[in-house]
Amino acid sequence: MMRTAFFLLFLAxxxxxxxxxxxxxxxxxxxxxDMAERLLSGHAIEFDERVKISVPSxxxxxxxxxxxADARALxxxxxxxxxxxxxxxxxALTLTPGQAAxxxxxxxxxxxxxxxxxxxLTSDGVWHVGGIFLNAAGGGCSAPAVGRGEASWSETLxxxxxxxxxxADGFSxxxxxxRHPMDTGLAKDNTPAYYIERMEFKGNKGEPLALLExxxxxxxxxxxxxxxxxxxGDTALDVQGRDNNGAIYRSSVPAPWRQSILAPTKQLLEQGxxxx
Amino acid sequence: MLTRRNALKLVAGAAxxxxxPSKAHAAPLTYELRPExxxxxxxxxxxxxxxxxxxxxxxxxxxxxxDSSAGAIVVDTGPxxxxxxxxxxxxxxxxxxxxxxxxxxxxxxxxxxxxxxxxPALIATTQGVVDGMKALGEGFSDSMYQTVxxxxxxxxxxxxxxxxxxxxxxxxDRRIRALxxxxxxxxxxxxxxxxxxxxISGDLVFLDRAPTTPHADFERWRISLANLGGIPHNxxxxxxxxxxxxxxxxxxxxxxxxxxxxxxxxxxxxxxxMNEAMALPLPKWAENIAVSRxxxxxxxxxxxxxxxxxxxxxxxxxx
Numbered sequence: 001m002m003r004t005a006f007f008l009l010f011l012a013x014x015x016x017x018x019x020x021x022x023x024x025x026x027x028x029x030x031x032x033x034d035m036a037e038r039l040l041s042g043h044a045i046e047f048d049e050r051v052k053i054s055v056p057s058x059x060x061x062x063x064x065x066x067x068x069a070d071a072r073a074l075x076x077x078x079x080x081x082x083x084x085x086x087x088x089x090x091x092a093l094t095l096t097p098g099q100a101a102x103x104x105x106x107x108x109x110x111x112x113x114x115x116x117x118x119x120x121l122t123s124d125g126v127w128h129v130g131g132i133f134l135n136a137a138g139g140g141c142s143a144p145a146v147g148r149g150e151a152s153w154s155e156t157l158x159x160x161x162x163x164x165x166x167x168a169d170g171f172s173x174x175x176x177x178x179r180h181p182m183d184t185g186l187a188k189d190n191t192p193a194y195y196i197e198r199m200e201f202k203g204n205k206g207e208p209l210a211l212l213e214x215x216x217x218x219x220x221x222x223x224x225x226x227x228x229x230x231x232x233g234d235t236a237l238d239v240q241g242r243d244n245n246g247a248i249y250r251s252s253v254p255a256p257w258r259q260s261i262l263a264p265t266k267q268l269l270e271q272g273x274x275x276x
Numbered sequence: 277m278l279t280r281r282n283a284l285k286l287v288a289g290a291a292x293x294x295x296x297p298s299k300a301h302a303a304p305l306t307y308e309l310r311p312e313x314x315x316x317x318x319x320x321x322x323x324x325x326x327x328x329x330x331x332x333x334x335x336x337x338x339x340x341x342x343d344s345s346a347g348a349i350v351v352d353t354g355p356x357x358x359x360x361x362x363x364x365x366x367x368x369x370x371x372x373x374x375x376x377x378x379x380x381x382x383x384x385x386x387x388x389x390x391x392x393x394x395x396p397a398l399i400a401t402t403q404g405v406v407d408g409m410k411a412l413g414e415g416f417s418d419s420m421y422q423t424v425x426x427x428x429x430x431x432x433x434x435x436x437x438x439x440x441x442x443x444x445x446x447x448x449d450r451r452i453r454a455l456x457x458x459x460x461x462x463x464x465x466x467x468x469x470x471x472x473x474x475x476i477s478g479d480l481v482f483l484d485r486a487p488t489t490p491h492a493d494f495e496r497w498r499i500s501l502a503n504l505g506g507i508p509h510n511x512x513x514x515x516x517x518x519x520x521x522x523x524x525x526x527x528x529x530x531x532x533x534x535x536x537x538x539x540x541x542x543x544x545x546x547x548x549x550m551n552e553a554m555a556l557p558l559p560k561w562a563e564n565i566a567v568s569r570x571x572x573x574x575x576x577x578x579x580x581x582x583x584x585x586x587x588x589x590x591x592x593x594x595x
Contacts, residue, residue, distance in 0.1 A: 054551040058327075058570060060490070060577040066550035105549035161588035165547035173547045177584050178592075223584055225549040239591075251591040 023047060027115040027133050031085040039083060039091060040119055040127045050074050051120050051130030053082075059110065059136045064219045067092075068105040069118035071130075076123040077102035084134075084217065086114035088186055092217040095226075100201065100210035101171055105225035109184070109217050110136050153181050160251040164230075164237060171227040174201075174237060178249060184216040196243045201228055204236040204252060230255060305427055307335055307354075307362045311370060312519070314511060315472045317343035317450075319370055320519050321363070325485040325566040328355070328386060333427035334420060335359055337386040340476050340513050341367045342469060345448030347376025351467055351476050351513075353390030353399075355420065357431040360390025376447055379454075380436060381478025381515065382461045383408030384488075385416040391434035400438035400445075402456050404463020408491075409435055440465070457504075459497025460487070460515075466504065473510035474519075480504060483517025483525035484564070486571035487532055489578045494537050501530045528565075535559060536575050543576075544583045550576055 022036035022045045029035075036045055050073035059065055069082045080102045083090045088111055095104050102120055110116075117131030162176035178196065185193030199212040209228050230237060234255065241249035311319035321339040324332045334355030341363075342349040348371040353360045367375055380388045380401040388409065391399055413433035421428045440454045455466040460479045467476040479488065480500050504512075505526050512526070513519040543553035554573045562568045 054555070056551070056554055056573050056577060058574060060574055064577075064581070066554075066577065066580075068549060068551040105551060158592060159590065160592035161584075162591045163547065163588055175547055175549070175584075175588065176591075177588055223581075225547075250593045252593055253591045 025115075027085075027117075027131055029085040029115045031090070032115075035083060035085055035090060035117075039081060040129070043121060043125050043127050045119075045127045045129060048074070048120075048128035048130060051118050051128050053116050053118050053130055053132045055116060055132055055134050059134065062110050062136055064107045065110045065134065065136075066105065067108045067116055068225075069095075069103070071102035071118060071120035071128065074102065074120055074122055074128055077120045078123050079121040080104070080118060082106075082108075082116070082118050084108065084110060084114045084116045087111050087217055089184060089216045091215050093215060094213040096211040096213075098208060098210045099229040099231075101227035103225075103227050104212070107219035107223055109219055110134060112136055153179070157181075158241075158247070158249045160239070160241075160249065162239070162251065162253045164253050164255045166255075167227065170229060172230045172237065172255060174224070174226045174228055174253060176226070176239060176251070176253065177221060177223040178241060178251070179221050180243065180249075182216070182218055182220045182222065186216075194244065196222060196241045196249070199224075199239060199241045201226065202238045202240070203231045203234040204238050205231065205234060206238075207231050207234075209237070305333070305358070307333060307359045309339075309362050309366050311341065311366060314513070314519055315474060317371075318469070318472055318474055320513055321366070322518070323386070323516055325517065327567055327570055328420070328423055330423070330425050330427075332424075333359070334386055334389070334424045337384075337479075337515055338513060338517070338519070339363060341370055342450060342452075343371040343373070344376065344450035346450075347371070347373045347447065349447060349450065349452065350375060350378045350394070352381055352387040352478070353378060353394060355386045355389045355424070356428050357390065357392045358427060358429070360393030363390055364393045377445065377452075378436075379452075379465060379467055380405050381466070381476070382464050383412065384461070384479065384491075385420050387478070387515070389416070389420065389428075389431055389433070391436070392430075392432055396434055396437040398438070399434075399436035400440050401436045402463045402465050403439050404456075404458070404461075405465060406435055406439065408461060408463065409433060444470075455507075457500040459493055459495075459500040460489075461491040462493075464500065466500075468507065468509070473508070474513060475504070475507055475509035475511070476513045477504060477515060477525070479515035481512060481514035481517075481525040481529050482532070483514045483520070483528060485516040485566040486562075486568045487529055488571055489533075489575045492533075492578065494533055494579075497533060498530060501526050501533075532562070532565070535562065536572055537579070539572075540576055540579045541583065544580065544587065550580050553580065 025032035052070045054068040071077050080095045082092045092108050113136045115131050116134050119127045119129045121127050156179040160178040165173040167173050180196050183191045183194040201210040202208050237253045239251040309321045311321050313319050319341045323336040323338050328334045340351040348367040350367050378394045378399040383405050444453045451470040453468040457464045457466050464478050464480050511521050514525045554576045
């Protein structure tokens with residue numbers, strides 16, 4: 001009780017009027033105030049259970065922790081960010097959904113046990129924040145992060161793979177993986193930061209659908225799940241990535257269900273006669 | 277003002293106060309090994325049917341002790357130096373002899389981190405197990421210290437000095453057959469006591485506790501299980517779970533592996549991400565298996581990256 005009173009006093013003196021202060025953090029992170037000021041300034045902030053973060057109950061690999069952020073229960077989300085308070089680099093990504101749902105799955109590097117949060121900005125100018133505390137004391141059989149992985153990373157750089165599924169609600173579910181070392185610049189060997197910083201998702205006729213800005217905490221070989229509304233008649237989803245060295249990575253993920261029923265036959269014909 | 281010296285005084289004062297310590301701190305950190313006598317001259321020290329935690333000190337794997345006229349034979353050494361020391365003492369007490377041989381079934385830390393208590397020249401295994409310990413031992417060590425804490429004090433990775441080359445070893449009146457297999461890891465050593473007909477499977481078999489898969493090759497594992505099923509035995513000592521006659525452990529392990537692999541592949545084919553796949557309900561029969569949800573989630577994290585690397589079609593365009 002006394003501690004709370006002291007804390008409130010501290011808040012009042014630090015921020016003057018109470019309404020300017022971010023709300024008290026249900027996860028009680030020592031870094032919350034700083035996070036709120038740096039990443040969420042300029043808008044009202046409220047904690048909201050409609051913004052969900054999913055993580056595993058145990059961490060197998062601190063370099064590849066699966067994180068799912070889901071704000072689909074909120075209307076009119078214009079931007080969603082994901083961050084981890086106690087990471088050396090906290091901000092993992094920003095999704096500007098456009099024609100995508102405010103939903104993303106990806107893998108994240110985690111340095112220690114930390115809150116992981118998603119903040120969704122709605123069109124009325126309010127950040128809705130949800131989060132979960134990730135206990136990163138690894139399981140006994142977990143191997144630690146191996147940093148850059150195999151030495152041959154440059155041979156596979158930019159190789160992308162992916163697939164689209166049609167969802168009942170009209171969204172197309174994209175699963176997408178691109179090979180990239182995603183170096184943080186924090187490794188002891190002085191490898192500079194080297195990561196894909198921007199991914200644009202477009203219909204195959206060029207209509208912009210969603211924008212994803214990624215930062216150093218996104219794991220090596222980014223592996224993403226997004227829900228995108230593909231324009232009627234489009235037969236593929238185009239993905240264009242750019243890393244912080246300026247390299248461009250172009251991919252096109254086919255949407256096979258939009259092909260006419262004749263298309264498979266046509267494809268077969270184009271492949272020429274079957275070998276006997 | 278709280279100077280460094282004053283702070284130290286405070287700490288010293290607190291230490292002398294008759295504070296009631298929390299239950300965790302009250303634990304004396306002594307492994308209580310409770311051997312079960314299986315046959316004449318064979319004991320199993322059962323592991324807890326749990327995940328590795330601070331409470332159980334990592335003592336989750338079954339350890340086997342066999343008596344022979346040449347000395348005690350120990351299969352696996354447990355999770356820590358402290359456990360190894362207790363195990364050495366127990367083996368000497370039960371057999372009244374010194375240790376003649378220590379076998380390691382595989383390189384996971386709950387099975388081989390007690391090595392330090394034994395003479396490395398007596399510890400025998402396959403080259404693959406040694407390779408695994410070399411590659412992953414330090415990482416396991418970090419992870420074990422982080423997970424179970426003070427139980428690990430003083431524990432270091434100690435590599436075996438003996439690589440098994442002959443198919444059998446004789447210890448006076450006992451003959452042990454070494455059967456190198458793989459699947460749970462890249463190298464799993466199965467041991468068969470030809471005198472009693474006891475088959476010691478290591479972690480190729482789990483019973484009433486969900487199998488762990490961080491280094492598993494599911495297809496190889498199924499082949500090894502089929503091979504194990506073909507070895508007539510009077511009793512099977514699994515890596516985790518009760519030692520029973522018959523093949524319940526072999527069947528349950530196969531059903532688990534086939535069941536969760538099918539579930540995970542299906543989730544992948546439906547486009548689910550890892551967290552969505554992890555949230556799927558397990559079949560009813562799996563609920564009676566200890567730590568089933570925990571190990572299923574871990575298996576999702578082990579299998580998904582392989583499926584993503586192998587099965588997602590290439591979509592990049594040459595620019």
